[in-house]
Amino acid sequence: xxxxxxxxxxxxxxxxxxxxxxxxxxxxxxxxxxxxxxxxxxxxxxxxxxxxxxxxxxxxxxxxxxxxxxxxxxxxxxxxxxxxxxxxxxxxxxxxxxxxxxxxxxxxxxx
Numbered sequence: 001x002x003x004x005x006x007x008x009x010x011x012x013x014x015x016x017x018x019x020x021x022x023x024x025x026x027x028x029x030x031x032x033x034x035x036x037x038x039x040x041x042x043x044x045x046x047x048x049x050x051x052x053x054x055x056x057x058x059x060x061x062x063x064x065x066x067x068x069x070x071x072x073x074x075x076x077x078x079x080x081x082x083x084x085x086x087x088x089x090x091x092x093x094x095x096x097x098x099x100x101x102x103x104x105x106x107x108x109x110x111x
Contacts, residue, residue, distance in 0.1 A: 005029065020050040028059065036067055047076070054084050054092045061099060073103050 006029045013022045027042035043060040046053050057080020064073035077100035084093035 020046055020053045024053060024056060031063060036063060039063055052083060054080060054087060054089055058095055058099060065103060070103060074100060077103065
C-alpha cells in the first residue's frame with residue numbers, strides 16, 4: 001500500500017464525491033492493507049449508490065467471505081450476476097458465477 005496514493009485518492013474524492021472509480025480505488029487500497037472496516041464502507045457505498053459498477057460485487061463478496069459473512073457474500077455475488085447480465089458483461093458474470101459456486105460449495109470437480 002502506498003499511503004501517498006491513498007491520501008491522493010481521498011483528496012480527489014473531496015472534489016468528486018460521487019465518482020465511483022475513486023470510491024472503488026479507495027476501497028481496494030484499504031482492502032490491500034487489510035483495513036476491512038474502511039474497505040467495507042466504500043464497497044457498500046458503491047453498491048448502494050452505484051449498483052451498476054459491476055466490479056464491486058466480486059470484491060465486496062470476497063470481503064464478506066473474509067470477515068465471516070458468507071450468506072452476504074452469496075447474496076452479493078447473485079446481485080452482481082444480475083447486474084452483469086443486464087449490462088451484457090459476460091466476463092464479469094462468469095467470474096461472479098465462479099465465486100458464487102465456490103462460496104456455495106459447488107466448485108467440486110468430477111472425478
